[in-house]
Amino acid sequence: MNIPTTIDDPAMTLVYILIVILATSIITRLVAFSMNKMNRFDENKTVIYLIRDIINYIIYFIALMVILQFFGINLAGTLLSLGIVGIAVSFAAKDIISNLFSGIILILGKSIKVGDTIEVNGKKGYVERISLRSTVVVDDLGVKNHVPNSTLTNDYYLQFKPPEKYRVDTIVGLPLDVDVEEFSNKIIAKISEYDDLAKNPKPEVFSKEIKFEEVRVKVSFWVKNLNDKDKYKLKITNDIRKCINSMGENNE
Numbered sequence: 676m677n678i679p680t681t682i683d684d685p686a687m688t689l690v691y692i693l694i695v696i697l698a699t700s701i702i703t704r705l706v707a708f709s710m711n712k713m714n715r716f717d718e719n720k721t722v723i724y725l726i727r728d729i730i731n732y733i734i735y736f737i738a739l740m741v742i743l744q745f746f747g748i749n750l751a752g753t754l755l756s757l758g759i760v761g762i763a764v765s766f767a768a769k770d771i772i773s774n775l776f777s778g779i780i781l782i783l784g785k786s787i788k789v790g791d792t793i794e795v796n797g798k799k800g801y802v803e804r805i806s807l808r809s810t811v812v813v814d815d816l817g818v819k820n821h822v823p824n825s826t827l828t829n830d831y832y833l834q835f836k837p838p839e840k841y842r843v844d845t846i847v848g849l850p851l852d853v854d855v856e857e858f859s860n861k862i863i864a865k866i867s868e869y870d871d872l873a874k875n876p877k878p879e880v881f882s883k884e885i886k887f888e889e890v891r892v893k894v895s896f897w898v899k900n901l902n903d904k905d906k907y908k909l910k911i912t913n914d915i916r917k918c919i920n921s922m923g924e925n926n927e
Contacts, residue, residue, distance in 0.1 A: 688745050699738040703731050728807045787827060787834065792841070792901050794833040795822055799841075801901045841901045842876075843908050847915055848889040853922050855882065855890055861922075865914050866896050872907060873897035 707727055787793060791802045793812060800814035809821045826832075849858060859880035866878040878896035885891075894915060898904050 691745055692742055695738050695741050699734055702734055706730050706734070732807070790902070792835040794835075795826065795830075796832075799833075841904055842895055842897050843904050843911075845894045845908065845912060845915065846883065847892050847894055847919075849892060849919065850889060850923060853890075853919060855880075855892065858918060858922060859892075861918050862894060862911075862915060865918065866894075866911060869907065869910070871899060871903060873899050 787802060787805065787810065789802050789804060792799070793802060794800075795812065798812065798814055798820055800812040800820065803811040803813045803819065805811075805824075807824075809823055810827060812820045812822055814820060849855060862880065863878050866872060867874070872878070873896075876897050878894070881893040881895065883891040883893055894911065896907070896911060898907055
């Protein structure tokens, strides 16, 4: 790679570096856009993430070599001349290397795929993506947990068969003039009308506490597919609101 160094002209060197960074950013974005448009991998998003990560790492490495050559540094020759220092660095980066190889094992072995429901370190959620270094698991609250790939290859975790039933809990404050038992019967009947929600276990309403201004209850129901939890939590919340309003109007 015969790229002239510009160390004698710092201004031009900075311009060249910015051009390389900009070009790298544009190329990686184009790669991501192109991979997302590949219909042949619609059924297995994990492959897309694998190919995209590998290409991006190659692009980043080439960009690094180009930038270092602006300063007269031959990265390939430097790496070959490191010797014992290189071995020491490899030990220092063993966790990163372990995660990289673990990511390749997970992706190629297909033991875990994007969309699967797993529980690791006591946290349950669905796999949003698998990269070469970590796996993103989204829990019921929408929090993204970045789990090192080495954890999934070396430690214990639970993997649920699809479609995994998942319980959704909603805390509700009922006005004191609303009959709790009547509310329970009505909302359970309403939830049971949804075909995409699990019939077994059945939806339930649990009493939580009584305050001066309201009675707090927990409405629990089960979705057949973890990915539907947010959609039906919104629907059921709106059904609860309508139910409370209608019961309040009847009591007037």
